[in-house]
Amino acid sequence: MNNKKIALVTGGSQGIGLATVELFAKNGYGVVIADIKQEQAENVAKRLKSDGYDAFAVGCDVSKEEDVKSMMECIMKVFGRLDVAVNNAGIHQTPHINIIDMPVEQYRSLTDINLMGIWSCMKHEIPLMLKSNDCAIVNVSSVGGVVGTAGESVYTATKHGILGLTKATALEYAKEGVRINAVCPGAIYTPMGDTLLSSAPGLEEALQNMIPAGRLGQAEEIAEAIYWLASPQASYVVGHSLIVDGGMTV
Numbered sequence: 561m562n563n564k565k566i567a568l569v570t571g572g573s574q575g576i577g578l579a580t581v582e583l584f585a586k587n588g589y590g591v592v593i594a595d596i597k598q599e600q601a602e603n604v605a606k607r608l609k610s611d612g613y614d615a616f617a618v619g620c621d622v623s624k625e626e627d628v629k630s631m632m633e634c635i636m637k638v639f640g641r642l643d644v645a646v647n648n649a650g651i652h653q654t655p656h657i658n659i660i661d662m663p664v665e666q667y668r669s670l671t672d673i674n675l676m677g678i679w680s681c682m683k684h685e686i687p688l689m690l691k692s693n694d695c696a697i698v699n700v701s702s703v704g705g706v707v708g709t710a711g712e713s714v715y716t717a718t719k720h721g722i723l724g725l726t727k728a729t730a731l732e733y734a735k736e737g738v739r740i741n742a743v744c745p746g747a748i749y750t751p752m753g754d755t756l757l758s759s760a761p762g763l764e765e766a767l768q769n770m771i772p773a774g775r776l777g778q779a780e781e782i783a784e785a786i787y788w789l790a791s792p793q794a795s796y797v798v799g800h801s802l803i804v805d806g807g808m809t810v
């Protein structure tokens with residue numbers, strides 16, 4: 561078995577996922593960049609490898625359990641272990657749409673990717689982790705996991721659901737060396753964040769005025785919270801939802 565710890569990040573080819581991949585790589589982890597955008601994930605892995613890091617890309621649609629299963633088989637084949645999983649892949653409800661106007665297909669893709677994707681990833685990650693006894697999972701929810709936003713009903717439901725899945729699953733495996741927690745980012749500059757900001761003129765300024773920190777956050781600030789939750793420094797943190805939002809929901 562490889563001695564190096566291995567961290568998987570879903571949706572790892574851009575935004576919060578990419579910042580997380582880079583942070584784990586810089587801290588000595590072998591990183592697995594999993595993304596539905598396979599070519600983009602491969603480019604990230606290539607760049608990290610040329611900088612001397614241990615990186616591996618895998619194409620995976622987290623809403624398909626078969627994809628998730630074969631990703632785990634692939635990780636075991638390449639690295640023989642999994643120590644950290646950051647279940648970050650997700651989609652937003654942009655542009656905003658009220659419930660009476662939402663087609664069922666959009667409801668299904670939001671729940672399949674954001675909620676079932678996390679369920680499916682944890683279902684197949686945990687059996688690999690039970691072998692090493694000192695592992696961590698961080699699920700990426702949102703401030704939408706703790707408060708509602710008009711026009712984001714289903715996104716909000718999925719992000720609340722992630723916190724429920726996190727708490728109950730954390731209890732199932734707390735005694736078996738797998739710590740499971742969640743992070744709830746506020747408004748963050750990423751490709752997803754930028755799409756939302758450009759869909760609603762004036763939103764960026766309104767958020768800046770509303771957020772106590774006076775600004776939106778950077779992906780690296782979320783990556784730091786994820787890294788801490790997954791680290792031995794957070795060894796007694798179990799089933800927690802860490803809000804990182806510049807005070808937005810305070």
Ligand SMILES: NC(=O)c1ccc[n+]([C@@H]2O[C@H](COP(=O)([O-])OP(=O)(O)OC[C@H]3O[C@@H](n4cnc5c(N)ncnc54)[C@H](O)[C@@H]3O)[C@@H](O)[C@H]2O)c1
Nearest residue numbers: 571575576596621622649650702745747748750751752753
């Ligand atoms: N940016 C924000 O303001 C913000 C705020 C709160 C929560 N979040 C959450 O953080 C996470 C990352 O967001 P981001 O802003 O970096 O988004 P992003 O859109 O920039 O990146 C998301 C990544 O997930 C990948 N992805 C999407 N669907 C996938 C699927 N079915 N299978 C595998 N990969 C898939 C995308 O290809 C992309 O690389 C999401 O879960 C999002 O809901 C973001």
